Amino acid sequence: MEISTILDLLANALVAGIMLGGFYAAVSIGISISFGMLDIANISHPAMIMLGSFMAYLINSHWGLDPLLIMLLIAPLFGFLGMGIYRVYFQLFESREKDPRRGLAFFFGLLFVTDVLLILFFGADLRGVETSYVDKVLNFGVVGIPLRLLIPFFIGVLVVLCMHLFLTRTFFGLAVAAVSQQPLGLRLMGVDPVRVKQIAFGLSVATAALGGAALIIIQPVEPALGREYIGRVFAVCVLGGMGSMSGTLFAAILLGVAESLTSTFLGPSWSPAVAFGILLFTLAWRPAGLMGRN
Amino acid sequence: MSSSNLRFYIGLLIAGALVFFGVQALTEGYYLLVAFYILQYIVLATAWNILGGYGGYVNFGSACFFAVGGYSTVFFYKLLGLQTLKSLDCGWFVITGPYLSYLIIPASVLVGAVISGLMGLGTGYLTLRLRGVFFAISTLALTVVVQTLVLNWSYVGGARGAYVMRAPSVAGFTSTNEFVFFVMLLIAMGALAIARSIERRKLGAGLEAIRDDEDSAECSGVPTLQLKLQATTISGAMMGAVGALFPFFVTFVDPIGAFNLVHTVNSIAMPLIGGMTHWSGPLIGAILLGGVQQYFGSKNMVTPELSLLFVGVLMMVFVAIAPNGILGLWQRLRGKEVK
Amino acid sequence: MTAPLLSVQGMGKRFGGFVVLDDINFEVYPGERLGLIGPNGSGKSTTVNCLSGVLIHDTGQITFDGQRLDGLKPHERSYAGLARSFQIPRPFARLSVLKNIKVPMMFAAEKRSGRRFNESELDAQARHALDQVGLLGKAELLAGSLTQIDLRKLELARAIAAQPKLLIADESMAGLATSETDEILALLLQLNSQGIAVIMIEHIMRAVSAFSQRLVVLAAGKKIADGPTQEVLRDPLVERIYLGD
Numbered sequence: 001m002e003i004s005t006i007l008d009l010l011a012n013a014l015v016a017g018i019m020l021g022g023f024y025a026a027v028s029i030g031i032s033i034s035f036g037m038l039d040i041a042n043i044s045h046p047a048m049i050m051l052g053s054f055m056a057y058l059i060n061s062h063w064g065l066d067p068l069l070i071m072l073l074i075a076p077l078f079g080f081l082g083m084g085i086y087r088v089y090f091q092l093f094e095s096r097e098k099d100p101r102r103g104l105a106f107f108f109g110l111l112f113v114t115d116v117l118l119i120l121f122f123g124a125d126l127r128g129v130e131t132s133y134v135d136k137v138l139n140f141g142v143v144g145i146p147l148r149l150l151i152p153f154f155i156g157v158l159v160v161l162c163m164h165l166f167l168t169r170t171f172f173g174l175a176v177a178a179v180s181q182q183p184l185g186l187r188l189m190g191v192d193p194v195r196v197k198q199i200a201f202g203l204s205v206a207t208a209a210l211g212g213a214a215l216i217i218i219q220p221v222e223p224a225l226g227r228e229y230i231g232r233v234f235a236v237c238v239l240g241g242m243g244s245m246s247g248t249l250f251a252a253i254l255l256g257v258a259e260s261l262t263s264t265f266l267g268p269s270w271s272p273a274v275a276f277g278i279l280l281f282t283l284a285w286r287p288a289g290l291m292g293r294n
Numbered sequence: 295m296s297s298s299n300l301r302f303y304i305g306l307l308i309a310g311a312l313v314f315f316g317v318q319a320l321t322e323g324y325y326l327l328v329a330f331y332i333l334q335y336i337v338l339a340t341a342w343n344i345l346g347g348y349g350g351y352v353n354f355g356s357a358c359f360f361a362v363g364g365y366s367t368v369f370f371y372k373l374l375g376l377q378t379l380k381s382l383d384c385g386w387f388v389i390t391g392p393y394l395s396y397l398i399i400p401a402s403v404l405v406g407a408v409i410s411g412l413m414g415l416g417t418g419y420l421t422l423r424l425r426g427v428f429f430a431i432s433t434l435a436l437t438v439v440v441q442t443l444v445l446n447w448s449y450v451g452g453a454r455g456a457y458v459m460r461a462p463s464v465a466g467f468t469s470t471n472e473f474v475f476f477v478m479l480l481i482a483m484g485a486l487a488i489a490r491s492i493e494r495r496k497l498g499a500g501l502e503a504i505r506d507d508e509d510s511a512e513c514s515g516v517p518t519l520q521l522k523l524q525a526t527t528i529s530g531a532m533m534g535a536v537g538a539l540f541p542f543f544v545t546f547v548d549p550i551g552a553f554n555l556v557h558t559v560n561s562i563a564m565p566l567i568g569g570m571t572h573w574s575g576p577l578i579g580a581i582l583l584g585g586v587q588q589y590f591g592s593k594n595m596v597t598p599e600l601s602l603l604f605v606g607v608l609m610m611v612f613v614a615i616a617p618n619g620i621l622g623l624w625q626r627l628r629g630k631e632v633k
Numbered sequence: 634m635t636a637p638l639l640s641v642q643g644m645g646k647r648f649g650g651f652v653v654l655d656d657i658n659f660e661v662y663p664g665e666r667l668g669l670i671g672p673n674g675s676g677k678s679t680t681v682n683c684l685s686g687v688l689i690h691d692t693g694q695i696t697f698d699g700q701r702l703d704g705l706k707p708h709e710r711s712y713a714g715l716a717r718s719f720q721i722p723r724p725f726a727r728l729s730v731l732k733n734i735k736v737p738m739m740f741a742a743e744k745r746s747g748r749r750f751n752e753s754e755l756d757a758q759a760r761h762a763l764d765q766v767g768l769l770g771k772a773e774l775l776a777g778s779l780t781q782i783d784l785r786k787l788e789l790a791r792a793i794a795a796q797p798k799l800l801i802a803d804e805s806m807a808g809l810a811t812s813e814t815d816e817i818l819a820l821l822l823q824l825n826s827q828g829i830a831v832i833m834i835e836h837i838m839r840a841v842s843a844f845s846q847r848l849v850v851l852a853a854g855k856k857i858a859d860g861p862t863q864e865v866l867r868d869p870l871v872e873r874i875y876l877g878d
Binding site for chain 2: 041043092099100101102104105106108109110112113115116117119120227228230231234235238267269270271272273275276279280283284
């Protein structure tokens, strides 16, 4: 292969990877909140993402709305869903003795029950959305950026930014950041830690909806797609330092680039292995992640 | 041998004989099929429970360990050209067709067990130093990765799958299927015996201490990492063993079927519903849950998805209100506190 | 002058930028009763955790019974003969009281004795240990169902079941009534009379002063006093630290 071709491929792979990374940040930020900050191993998160994708498909195919608009509509719904799930989780598991297996089994059950329900309702076929920009590509010299990647990238960055501002500038956001470290302090201020966690969890599921809608912009979806995201979202969360917003973004971009390069030069079938490899590597050598939190 | 051990092994042998000759007597092949799958689930559930029930470390990768066993059979079948093997010359004697299975099938089971056991050891070594939740997440991600690798590995058939030819007959048995069933029965009996043995020995006590309070166990002298690795390896090996046997029963292996989440779900739901603190729990769960699934599946009353839904919901219900399973409910009824 | 059983030299520990322990030095002699005291946040718990191996110290050396403990895991340290009880009792809640005692026996004690215990031996020894702390009648109960005082006794019983040379009793009397405190105190004295050295970490002054032969005082991660009990208690620096205690 010629050097110029290789550089060409490299440039495109890098850019695509960064775009993908932005998107990965959108889908992973929910885990950064629920697992990184609230210490709840919500392994059903990928199923929530898929649910978001299929909701977007449904609304798009029936009423023709753009996924970006659908995103804003379903996010609050998912937020309430998340709050409900947390309420059940808290009642059943956290208020009593802590056998961590029960929480894990609960979320695992939620994961594949959602998965199965999606298959029952939508079948195993790929579902896509109709948008005006689905095929447009922006060209910058040798690098071509498809809009269907660029837009999810911006969504991801925007979500991370908003979340960061929320967590650092608003009272409620600060409460969320404090809730796992200083629940007593919160109580003394008259804030109910359980309520805070409930809303935070709701937020995390709401971001899954955003991520899901972004996903269906990138590609058509089928229920089994969610599986690949288990490794990805947790890899990003752990690598990003478990709860750091900026860490999540950087880790997501790192993952996106790694996957993109692997895909371009080794073949697309290795992609899921990249996330898993990063996850194992981080767990083995730096459990606190890049932007370490102690 | 102590009297309780003697009673157990005699009981096990009698039960095994009853199952085998009972199935043989019921000439309809359907019963052999059902019994095979229930036995398979007994092993998967028992294996899962060693690490998950006794040790408290949840493994979401049962399907992966199972499938790796199956694919190790496929791989070595291709590698050693066993498809076309008619007889084997060992130097002193020759093993011919009807006896070949006595060598090939158990050998495959052993190889599958070793490979899956090593995979368990490897995964454990990388993730068991951390909290159990990281091990759980890693096993979940591992399944996806290994499945993807197998899907793209054309040598073992990739997405198209692979066929495993069995000998047309096996000496001493009415059919090859019957022999495979017999091997499965032996594995199941072995699994129960191993689980019971672990439960009664240091390994079991150590695992339970780890489950209840790992740091406290460490300070009491329990070598936590070592024991966890032992449990993961044994558990993985058992799953690999039945996985390796599976191709001989169904003759066709493909990544979607082998890595099917139903194996993972059942291997967790069965001990949970039966009871995770005693070797009889997974047995009860496997017979009940497996029986129900087989019954409704055979009547074509439910699709595989509905079956999975049923198991999933049942699992969540139990985890919420009866986390100690049927054994726990039984003990509560008798007024005893659950162990 | 006998050699010290435990020798801590220059031990330091930091969490991120925060220095929790700074150049801690002290010794414990075989069969000795040492009290480790200090205000909240002075580093006592961290010291215990570093000694038992639950935390890894950053600087310094720990030598126990002629063996360097640095880098050894907690279970390996228990094999060396170092046992600790937890401030908040950490029993194996879903196991019986009897089994709670059997676990350290099966692992730590067996390793230390160099031979295998058989089932009946183990059972007899475990029951004897329970009898010593007055819990024999509750042997079959689940550990999670015990009362506070019983949990504390179990905690101590588990530690000594490991047949240690040194027991670190981390606030074993916290939150107990006076009569219960006396029970624990008597228990610890009884253990010591069997030759086990004890480091008592406590806030209850009358217990510590009654029990200890020597005191080590920590404040803000540093050792500020080390000597015979009465001398240390009269030290003006120590008095200042404990103003109001």
